[in-house]
Amino acid sequence: MNTKLQILIIVVVALLSYNANAQTNKCATMQHLEKSLVQDPTLKQRMVDSEKATRQWILTHVQSKKANTEVIVIPTVVHVIWNSSVENVSDEQILSQIEVLNNDFRLMNADSLDEQHPFRPFVIDAKIEFCLAQQDPDGSPTTGITRTQTNVVAWGEDNWDNIKSTVNGGKNNWDPTKYLNIYVVNLDGKILGFAAFPDELASKPDLDGTVIRYEAFGTNGTAGTGEFSLNNKGRTGTHEIGHWLNLKHIWGDSTCGDDLINDTEKAEEANYGNPTFPHRANNTCGSGTNGEMFMNYMDYVDDSCMFMFTSGQADRMRASLNGPRSGLLTSIGCKLPTALNEVNILNAATVYPNPNSGKFTLYINLKNITLVNASLINMFGATVKEFGVISKEISTIDITDVSTGAYYLRLSNSTTSTIKKVFITK
Template sequence: MKKYSQVVLALLLFLTWSCATDELNTVHPQQLDGTALDLTHAAGGNGQGHAYGLLRTCSSADVLERQLQENPGLVRKMELLEAAISAKGTSKPSKGGGKPGSGTDPGTGETPPAPAYQQITIPVVVHVLYNTQLQNISDAQIFSQIDVLNADFGGTNPDLSQLPGAFSGLQGTANIHFELANDRIYRKQSSRESWGTRDEMKYSSKGGMDAVDPETHLNIWVCRIGSSILGYAQFPGGNPKTDGVVIDPDFFGTTGSVQYPFNQGRTATHEVGHWLNLRHIWGDGRCNADDFVADTPLSDRPNYGCPAFPTVHCKTTDMTMNFMDYTDDACMYMFSQGQVDRMRAVLQTTARSGYIKTEAN
C-alpha cells in the first residue's frame, strides 16, 4: 500500500508534470487535478465527423495551486484524508496488478461482491448569479440538473444499458441522492460579465453570494465563469467558505440555455465527482499515474467526443464512458465500483460527513 505522504506527493508532482510536459492532444490540455474544465475548439473534432468540435479539457492549474499557496495546511489535510480513506480499504498498491476491465481483485484473482450501500441524501443549495436574463436560468433547468445527478449517482440513468460487456462487472452504484428545495435557490443580478476561477462568486463582499451552511450542504454556484470554462470544483479539505461546485449556465441541466454537446447535465456529475474526491480516470499523467482507484484501467490521456470501443492506451482498454473522463455528455454514463467506494468512504470522514442528511434502508 502507498505511504500517505507519497499519495500527496504524487498529487503535487502530476500538477508540475502536466503543465510542463503534456503534449498528448492537439488541444494541449493542461492536466491538473480536475478542478476546472473548459471548452476548446480544436483540430480533430469530437469523433462525430466535425472537423472542429467543442472539446472538454482542463483549463489551467490555477485552482488547486492557488489553494495550496493560500493554505499551507491543505497538503497535510489531504494527506490525512487519504490515510482515512485508505484505512477503509478503498486504496490499492498500484495499477500494476490485475487485469483492468476484468473486475477481478489483483490479490485473489476473484471478483469481489459489490457492497449494497444504503441511500445517503445530500442537501443542495443553488446560487444563480446572472448578468443577462438568459443566464438567469429557470427553476425547471435547475431541477433538471438535480434529476441528472440523482440518476447518475443512483445508477438509474438509462444510458447505462450501453455499457460494454468488458466493463459490465465494474459498474458501481453510489446510491447518493441530492435534495433541493425551492427555498434553497438564490438569485442575484450582477454587472459582472464573468467571474473567473478565484472563487469571487462565493463571497457577497466581492459581489457574489456567500455559501449557505457549507458544512452540511453542497453549494452550487451557476454563473458565467469566462474563458470558455464549463465548471470547477473544490476537493475535500479546503476552506468551507469556498467549498462546492461552480458551473456555467450553458452546461447546467438538460433544458433552457444548455449547449450541445454538454447539454445532458454531465458537467455537474463530473464536478460533483471531484467534490467527492474522485480524480480524472487517467490519473492526470502517463501510464504509471494513479487515480487512487483499483478497478479503472490504465491510460495516459483523456478521451474526447464519443470514442469508438475499444479505445486502447497503455495496453489496456480505456473506460471512455466513465464520468471522470472528458467525453461528450451523451457518451459518459458510469462510475466504477472502486470510484463508488472512494466517494462513499469520503462521506464517512470528517471532510464530508456533515453532508449526510439521512440514511435509510
Template sequence: MKKVLLSAIAAVMFFSCQNEQNEESTNLDASAITHRGCATQEVFEAQLKADPALALKMNQIEAFTQNRILTNRLVNGKIEIPVIVNVLYRTAAQNISDAQIQSQIDVLNKDFNAQNSDYNSVPALFSGVKANVGITFVLEKINRKSTTKTSWGTNNAMKKTAQGGIAPTSPTTKLNMWSCAIGGGILGYAQFPGGSSSTDGVVIDSRYFGLSGSANAPFNLGRTGTHEVGHWMNLRHIWGDANCGSDLVSDTPTHNTANYGVPAYPHYSTCSGTPVEMTMNYMDYTDDNGMYMFSTGQKNRMAAIFASGGPRAAFGI
C-alpha cells in the same frame, strides 16, 4: 486494471493539469465550447500554493479514504444531499429557470443511482465494475443575484459576497452549486473535500447547467454537473491529471490522457499493458452523451468521505 498503492498519496499533490484553458480569462467565450474543460485541478493547485497546510490535510484525507476502502468499512445506508443553487446572472439567459435547475438535480439522481437511460450501454468488459453509487440529491433552495460581471473566472469570486457573489449556505451540511458565466473555456469546477468551507461546492457555467433553457450541446445532458459533483466527492480525473497517471481507484484502467468527443469503442491506452480505456466514465472529458458510468472503486471512494471521521461526515448516514 491498475493497483492503487498508498505510496501514490503524496503524488496527488503534484498532479500536473492538462487543461488547455486559461483560468485568468476575463471575457466570456463568444462561441460554444467544443471540448470539455474542468478547472478543478487548476483551482486545487492554486489552493495548495496559497495554503501549504492543505497538502497535509489532503494527505490525511487520502490515507483515511484508502484505509476505509482496504478495511471494507464503508457507509451503509442512504446518503441524501440537500442542494443550494446560487444563480448569478447578467443576462436573461444566465438567469436559468427553476425547471432547468431541477433538471440538473434530476440528472444527478439518475446518474448516481444507475437510473440513467444509457447505463445499460456500458460495454461487457466493464459490466462487472459498473456501479450504482446510491446517493440522492434534493433541491432545498435557489438564491438569485443580478450582476454586471461578464465572467467570473476560477478564483472563487462567485462565492464571496464582497466580490459580488453569493456566499455558500451551510457548506458542511449542504452542497452549494453556483450557476454563472465562468469564461476561459471552462464548463465547471469543484472543490475537493478538505478545502475551506467558505469556498466549498461546485460551479457550473449557466450554459451547461442541466437539460433545458441555455444548455448547449454537446454538453446539454447535465453531465458537467455529474462530473463536478464527482470531484466534490473526492474523485480525480480518470487519467490522474498526468500522462498515464493514477486516479487512486483500483478498477479503472490507466488512461494516457483525457478523451474528448465520443471515442469509438474499444479505445486503447498507450500506457503499460495497453488497456481498453473506460472512456464512458463520468470522470473523463468526453461529451455528455459519451459518459454514463461510475465504477465500484469510485463508489467506494465516494462513500468513504461520508463515513464517521470522513471529511463530509457531517452530511450523515
C-alpha cells in the same frame, strides 16, 4: 504557392487546431486545487493523511457492492448568479440538473452500458441522492434556489473566489458542512466548471462548492446552447460533484497518471469527443485489449458519451461522506422546518404534476383531517392567491396567471399549517 503546398498547410493547420482542441481544459478543478495549495501550506499534508484514512475506510467498509448499503441524500442549494437575464436559468432547468444527478449517482441513467459490455461488471449504483434543500441554514423554508443579480459580466480565473462572496458580486455559500452548494454562472473562456475537493473544506470553507457554467447546466433551457452543444445532458454537474466527493480525473492528470482507483483502467491522457469502444486498446500504460474507460463520468468526453461510475469510485465518494464531508450525514437541510411539519397535512396532500404549467391537481386525503384552507405564497412569504376552504379530495387548481417560478402552497386548518413547494414552469 502550389496546390500541394496549399493542401499541406491546410492539413497542418487542421492538425494544430485539433491538438489545441485536444488539450482544452474542460474542467478547472485541478487549477482550483493548485491555488488552494499555494494559499494553504498545510493542505498538502492534510491530503496525504486524508488519503490514508480514505483507504483505511474503504478497506473496512467496501460498501458500494452491498445490497443493504444505505442511500445518502445530500441537501443541495443552487445559487444562480446572473448578469444577462439569459443566465438566470429557470427553476425547470435547475430541476433537470437535480434529476440528472439522481439518475447518474443511482445508476438510473437510461444510457448506461448494456449487460454484455466488458466494463459492465464495474458499473455501480453509488447510492447517493440529492434533494433541493427544504430549509436554509437559519431553519427557514426555502426552495433550495437563490438568485443573485451581479455586475460581473463573466467570471475569469482571477475572480473565481468571488463567485462565493456576496460583497464581491457573488453569493456566500451556505454552511458547506451541511449543504452541497452548486453555483450556476457565466464563466469566462470555455471552462465548463470546477469544484473544491473535500480536503479543502477545513481551511477554506467559504470556497467550498461546485461551479457550473450556465450553458452546461441541466438538460433544458440554456443547456447545450452556443458552442456548448455537446454539454447538454447535465454531465458537467455529475463530473464536478464527483470531484467534490474526492474523485480525480480518470487519467490522473498526467500521462498514465493514477486516479487512486483500482477498477478504472489507466489512461494515457484525457479523452474527448465520442470515442468508439475499444479505445486505445493496449495503451502505453498497460491497459488490456478493452482499452481506456472513456465512458466514465470523470473523463472529458461529450455528455452523451459518459455514463458510469465504478465500484471503486463509489467507495471513494462514500469514504469522503464518512470523512471530511460527514457533516452532510446529519444535515436536516432536506427536511421541512419543524414548525411547518407538525401535523400530517403534508403527508395527506399531494400536488401533481410538479413542476407544472400553472394548472395542477391537489389531492388531500380528508378522511383523517379537518377541512383545509389553501393559499399560494411566494418566495418572500407574500400571499399571492387565496383559494379558501378545500372541501374536495381532488381539486384542480389553476394559477396560470401567476408568473413562472417557485411558490409554496400553504395548507392550514384550525390547528396547524404546512406548505408544499410548487414549481410553475411555462
